[in-house]
Amino acid sequence: ILWLGPDSNLFGFGIFGALRQQPFDSSEEKPQFPGASAEFIDHLEFIQPNVISGIPVYRVMDRAGKIINPSEDPQLSKEQVLNFYQKMTLLNTMDRILYESQRQGRISFYMTNYGEEGTHIGSAAALDPRDLVFGQYREAGVLMYRGFPLDLFMAQCYANVDDLGKGRQMPVHYGSKDLNFVTISSPLATQIPQAAGAAYAAKRENTNLAVICYFGEGAASEGDAHAGFNFSATLECPLIFFCRNNGYAISTPTNEQYRGDGIAARGPGYGMMSIRVDGNDVFAVYNATKEARRRAVAENQPFLIEAMTYRIGHHSTSDDSSAYRSVDEVNYWDKQDHPISRLRHYMTARSWWSEEDERSWRKQSRKMVMEAFEKAEKRHKPHPDLMFSDVYEEMTPNLVKQKEAMWRHVQQYKEHYPLDAYAK
């Protein structure tokens, strides 16, 4: 792996590294400014942003799943690779069923992860299960890899009585304290400076744990992203920033989102180690995340990984992407450069996975998802008292009064409220 450090010469001249305060000495011809340490230059020259041949994309497998440089093969065991494959496909199966269930009016909303399964599983596998994860909303595979059961995915989407979130949020806003996955919130990029703070706290506690923060290339335009990058670098936080660059922010393509060389090129501007990887290559994602994590913890500095991928599905069930992109474009990625099929080719080439295995696993995974789904459908919704708790740690007097007023009203007008669907 080649990491782009802040001192690298990619743009044809040195990018300034960390500042060192030195005594001012005007007899020296070197610039003495506190703000930057560099040489003088006597001719006018603007820096050309290098977008045409930007930061290269690290990959381990070609699109047919064949290892290109054997020394980069992480040489994971058959068991580990099968687990990667099964997690990616289980996610895909769950996505299909839950997307459909929204179409049928069973759940209110859903977001699929089609095409980005490699970014989830490759990165999750490279972490310590105790590393805190801050996500955006398209990282369900990370949670699945860590062992979040289908029942709880469903419970959150159905907002039923088993939902750890107590039915308070829209579908796909998962969270798990046990699995160290901070609950998702809708506002974009807010998690980025939070991840820096959490990493700082972990550093102070000497846990030797890292924090990982996922976001899309669209969210990277938010001010919070700039804040998070800058804070993590200046405060020396053991943090991995993982950007899923999937080509679209709802309908906005990348050439309307940014004009520079993607998100990876911003890293050196903050003094941050940066890399761009093929997000559809689960081994490349794995290798980069593993090394980033090792060094982030050992050296207390943030790492930026930009995983290039493609959002095969619509933004959400509220979106129809045929309004802004062609079916041909989507089909290319689905058929010719998909993380799941690339890994399958890798496995079949080693005789680790047969047609029969594929058929049988498809059937089994579908059955697992359907069982969880049917169970979740039948469960009650949480008790309406839970509308009023957890606003503060304690129940405040105004909320006690408001809860009582609500029940008095609902008792009086009970035929207009769907009480039967809720826990008693």
Next chain:
Amino acid sequence: MYSSMSMCMNKTCNLEILGLCFTVSINMRCICPSVIFGEDVAFGGVFRCTVGLRDKYGKDRVFNTPLCEQGIVGFGIGAAVAGATAIAEIQFADYIYPAFDQIVNEAAKYRYRSGNLFDCGNLTIRAPWGCVGHGSLYHSQSPEAFFAHCPGIKVVIPRGPVQCKGLLLSCIADQNPCIFFEPKILYRAAVEQVPTEAYTIPLSQAEVIQEGSDVTLVAWGTQIHVLREVANMAQEKLGVSCELIDLQTILPWDTETVCKSVAKTGRLLISHEAPITGGFAAEISSTVQEECFLNLEAPIARVCGYDTPFPHIFEPFYIPDKWKCFEAVKKLISY
């Protein structure tokens, strides 16, 4: 065993030293070590609130951040979520707005939206607040009303050094994200004897500073001192007995103490520097007229800043001074 800070050993202390050194000190030595951070915090802060702390507690606990309020609060939230006691300083309340999304959409809702799996109760945000004589638009604001509308956070404002220590310690200990506004004009102006040991003043409890029978006066922060004078003027010149209440916590606010007082007096005056429209006096007024309608002898009076940005040279005309408040008391009595 906590040993007293040398500068505050049973002697008079002004708000800034008291406001920070003690309270942060106390927390810094307790089981859950705190971190305090923000712009210029390391050298001691633009109001000297954090002087000496870095030397005493180390640069990993007392540190500067880049100049970015949304980052300061976002970072603070994350640190709190990960278990640290995080004290985030915003240099002036006037500059808190870039952090509004992090405060309202994130901090306030962290516990609720996660079903209590996660929370940032360990976060306290501090900011200098209120008029200072020459602060103008961007060094004088009192933004409490913006945050009063946000369930999930607490908003607290002390009137002097004694309350500052007790309330700030409560905020730091409180397991909900708190915003603590410090009246900057009192940093140098207010000097009091402050107990050296740790103590807390409960949140969401208003304090009846002075009992009275004819008019209830409600304020918070600097304005309490204005109303104290108004109460004296009312007694001397009008023979009117005023009951003075310091609300202390804006959110969640102590409706019971205020309503009990108005039920007794029948007359209410609320005063704050912030502009009158949508100011927090409106919330108090609305609740009191609901709860005490039949007790009221006169319409509730609000003496507040005008609906303008906080002006520079016109400050003497802008602020709700004792003459405006006194005149309002006269109208309440003669209604």
